[in-house]
Amino acid sequence: MQERVPLPTSPPRQRRRWSYNRFQQRAAPYLFTSPFFILFLIFGLFPLGFSLFLAFHLWNPLDGLGNWEYVGWDNFKLALGAPDQFWVSLKITVWIGLLSGVPQHLVALPLAFVINQALRRWQSGISTILFLPYITNAVAITIVFGMLFSENLGLLNYGLSLVGLGPVRWLALPELVPVSVATVVFWRYVGWNVILYLSGLQAISEDVYEAATVDGANNVQKFFYITLPLLRPMMFYAFTLTIVGNMQLFEEPFILLGQAGGSGGAALTSAMHIFNVAFRDLDMGYGSAMAWLLFLAIFILSMINNYLFSRGGGRS
């Protein structure tokens, strides 16, 4: 039996009626993904746009919304001027980043290799232990390290005193403060990098290693001729994360040394300086301008990292 075809002059009523199936197909995906987009608009895109807007204005938040003054590129010029704290803080950030970042990878990579090769049986247990610092609260970590570094009461100086060495001013001497901060950062993220490298290592086929063993390669040769080249994509990823993370370093020095970044601001990172300018000095425009400059710095460093990786390895 054939159904009657509706006349074009009178569209069927069903079509206009709310249908669960139609809702499922057309609207539901948007509805269910909307929380992310709504949250992103409010907490992601809006602050981003607002800070770009503020970067060109002079604004004291205590004056309320609307009471800002357009100053053009003045905030950027101020930050880029020769003796400005922005440069100093950027130098400090890069220095602490290098002090903590380079050893992180130098230790994490061989460690992951050893775990992968020799300690397979305990791998999950070791991974858990290595991952603990990463998931532990930064405040707790920093307080514990604060006690370790303590000049007269710290464990570190107590150990030194046993071998007859005088107390070291870990958290007061401007030259040592970045080292102390870098130690905390190193300790916190080295496990994270080991996990990254472990997962990268597990993607390398066993066959390659077996073939190498048959050919008589030892562990060192395997590491340099198989592991390192095949791990490049993961190394690139891990390096990029370290660069981005270290350039935004805030929690560790802030809690360890306070808002001023310790003796003479020796560990006043860019992120801390931006925070101070915006929320202590209430100069939101200048703070925003520096935040964008920091973004630019991170972007450039990531690009350099990208360039070095694509150049050195003959990426195919």
Place this chain on the structure above:
Amino acid sequence: MKKIALFALVSALLAGSASAQEKVTVTVAAFPSLDTSIKAVLPAWNKLHPNITIKLVAQEFADHHNAMTTALATGQGLPDVMALEIGYVGKFAEGKGLEDLNKAPYNATQYKKLFTPFTVAQATSSDKRFIAMPTDIGPGTLLYRKDVLDKAGVDPAQLNKSWESYIAAGKTIKAKTGASLINTAQSIYGVVSRTNLKPGEGIYFDSKNNLLVGPDNARFVRAFTLAKQVRAEGLDAKIGEWSNEWYDAFKQGTVASQFSGAWLTGALESWMAPDTKGMWRVENLPEGGYASWGGSFYAIPTAAKNKQWAWEFIKFMTMDKAQQLTAFTINGAFPALLTAQNDNLFSQGVAFLGNQKARVLWRDAARKTQPIDVNKYDSVADQIVNTELTNVLEQGKDIKQALTDARAQILRRAR
């Protein structure tokens, strides 16, 4: 959501007309340990105004002031009463979001003479708006370990006769007892740069916004020179404030003196070093200098909902002698109100200070402290000058050069 709000509003209105007195909730935002003072007087307030509930919102010190900054920026989530600490009151005064208490209906001009003079000036903006009522102050004195001085055979008067005699005393103390004179050389800079200001001068800027920091300013040159001298003689323990070493030094008596507000005595007694009871004494700062360490204020945001009751509450906290004394006895908050300072309580000895009549000394110091002009770039200058001082102390940078550099940097930032 709207329906619930409407229902709440209607029922509130009904309840309001039903009972003779309206029920109001006044939100008070504060920080530790000012919240302790507020809690201490709440019973008295509730007895007087049973229908006016005080909702106290206390956050950590920096969190509180950040939250208040954000609230003022957006006009959202503002309390009815906003507590402000001395380090922030100058900045908040220059903003536009707080009520001018000089104006009606507050008319606070008439009350200003009731308070310690310098604290009123701190809450006054450069265009003469009075934005907050003072509640407690921190008269500055020199706290010293009597037992250490006795052991070294040093007369306490030598500590505060002059800065030179202070350093000389430090050498004797170091030689005889091994104790340091002061926690850090930076403290010397802190006192010298904050005392003996000329009228119309702030620490870093004068009342006309001229920068005072520089190689030609005698006050800064002296402050840097004395700090460097103390460091060079090995008289400071190189300990930062609010560190474990600092508390330990108080407990062990390894540091002989400390410049501070009157409140430090309370902190020592309650948690820092309770076992050192009776070993401490206070005296005035060297060279007849008077300065204040700390102080708290209450302000009303322009966008607050219950301004009338907010003002009543502030008056209760700041101008009621009984409440000021309650906060003093329970929380050690030194009253800003002059009549409270004249209470008998002040002529009693302080047990922790070996029954010394220290409160009279603090009161005297508070009344002699001159108003210091505050500037919205004070925090910028403070950071830059302190960094340069560290360069002098730690890297041996030339003092004149350090002050020249500091001046150039502050001038760039103070736009």
